[in-house]
Amino acid sequence: MDLQSIEKDKLKELYDTIEQTTQNFLGYPVSKDFDYSELIPFLKFPINNLGDPFGESTYRVDSRAMEREVVNFFASLFRAKAEDSWGYVTNGGSEGNLYGLYVARELYPKAIVYFSESTHYSIQKNITLLNTDHIIVKSQKNGEIDYNDLKEAIGYNRHRPVVVVANIGTTMTEAKDNTKVIKTLLEEMAIEKHYIHADAALAGGFAPFITPRPVFDFEDGIDSISVSGHKFIGSPMPSGVVIVKKHNRDRIARRIAYIGSSDATITGSRNGHSPLFLWYAIKKLGIEGFKKRTAHSLAVAAYTEKRLNEIGVNAWRNENALTIVFPAPHNDIISKWQLATEKGQSHIICMPNVTFEQIDSFIADMELVLCELVLCELV
Ligand SMILES: *Cc1c(COP(=O)(O)O)cnc(C)c1O
Numbered sequence: 374m375d376l377q378s379i380e381k382d383k384l385k386e387l388y389d390t391i392e393q394t395t396q397n398f399l400g401y402p403v404s405k406d407f408d409y410s411e412l413i414p415f416l417k418f419p420i421n422n423l424g425d426p427f428g429e430s431t432y433r434v435d436s437r438a439m440e441r442e443v444v445n446f447f448a449s450l451f452r453a454k455a456e457d458s459w460g461y462v463t464n465g466g467s468e469g470n471l472y473g474l475y476v477a478r479e480l481y482p483k484a485i486v487y488f489s490e491s492t493h494y495s496i497q498k499n500i501t502l503l504n505t506d507h508i509i510v511k512s513q514k515n516g517e518i519d520y521n522d523l524k525e526a527i528g529y530n531r532h533r534p535v536v537v538v539a540n541i542g543t544t545m546t547e548a549k550d551n552t553k554v555i556k557t558l559l560e561e562m563a564i565e566k567h568y569i570h571a572d573a574a575l576a577g578g579f580a581p582f583i584t585p586r587p588v589f590d591f592e593d594g595i596d597s598i599s600v601s602g603h604k605f606i607g608s609p610m611p612s613g614v615v616i617v618k619k620h621n622r623d624r625i626a627r628r629i630a631y632i633g634s635s636d637a638t639i640t641g642s643r644n645g646h647s648p649l650f651l652w653y654a655i656k657k658l659g660i661e662g663f664k665k666r667t668a669h670s671l672a673v674a675a676y677t678e679k680r681l682n683e684i685g686v687n688a689w690r691n692e693n694a695l696t697i698v699f700p701a702p703h704n705d706i707i708s709k710w711q712l713a714t715e716k717g718q719s720h721i722i723c724m725p726n727v728t729f730e731q732i733d734s735f736i737a738d739m740e741l742v743l744c745e746l747v748l749c750e751l752v
Pocket residue numbers: 464465466467468493495540542543544572573574575601602611612613
């Protein structure tokens with residue numbers, strides 16, 4: 374049966390609303406400059422990548438061959454050892470974080486998980502799900518973990534294994550924790566049983582293309598990493614990639630094999646379209662495309678920071694960050710530009726789709742409101 378006309382109207386209304394809200398969109402790290410129309414024919418199929426992308430499966434309406442390529446692409450970007458890496462395409466950064474923490478807990482059930490107060494809420498949620506002990510450590514002013522506080526907290530509990538969640542781009546200020554510093558700290562304290570998970574949901578898509586390269590990947594001491602696919606790359610549906618060390622994952626797989634299943638991911642059925650979309654984007658962009666997107670975003674970010682300061686707004690950003698932080702502006706501006714705001718601070722994230730023109734138009738709005746506020750005070 375066809376939709377009734379009232380339902381068709383509803384669809385049209387939703388389409389128009391989404392089309393409109395997607396215009397002024399500066400506050401969340403989601404790229405919108407994609408064109409996947411070549412993949413539309415694939416919407417006809419019930420693609421499902423259930424199970425291990427690297428294992429056997431009898432369900433063959435899948436895109437697992439593409440998924441493996443996506444995983445290998447990111448594993449190599451994050452300098453994982455090819456022979457000791459494993460991963461899959463997730464529903465987003467949060468699931469990748471859950472997976473990394475799950476692997477860590479299976480390795481070290483008695484560990485304490487440490488993370489900074491600037492950490493994304495998915496970590497707290499995942500810790501609750503996994504029922505692991507945790508300690509929240511202080512952040513420095515820029516949002517980066519306070520290494521001294523971390524050291525002190527670990528020192529009080531040195532009989533327990535340590536899991537550290539390093540933020541590779543915090544949600545509010547895009548601060549990056551230095552995983553080499555964390556690794557060295559653990560080794561100097563002679564904490565033998567340790568595990569570092571990198572939450573690179575935000576910055577994992579471009580950190581490999583920044584010079585100087587942020588210190589965040591497998592060669593810099595991590596054991597697992599999660600990145601979102603819909604943020605820097607952009608895709609119609611949320612997605613992500615998680616990479617872990619294969620020998621660690623094998624322990625989990627064995628455990629589950631013991632209860633009769635060789636399933637090694639979090640969910641059962643898995644989105645088979647999103648690996649296809651990521652694969653398509655990676656192939657179309659190539660490394661050069663990623664570099665270009667990164668350079669463009671950095672240029673727009675620098676411009677935004679400069680323009681805000683020029684109109685008297687106290688804006689700043691971390692080194693080579695795409696996120697500009699400034700005191701929360703007028704509510705009308707927050708609402709129009711969908712600016713994420715927390716504790717009196719707002720931010721703009723210059724994802725690849727953000728243009729200089731958009732920033733100019735945002736700055737014009739800011740100036741207008743600033744003028745009005747001054748006038749109000751004068752009256
Ligand atoms: C976005 C984000 C997440 C969560 O990722 P989703 O893809 O939304 O699940 C986790 N951590 C950080 C730092 C993020 O920016």
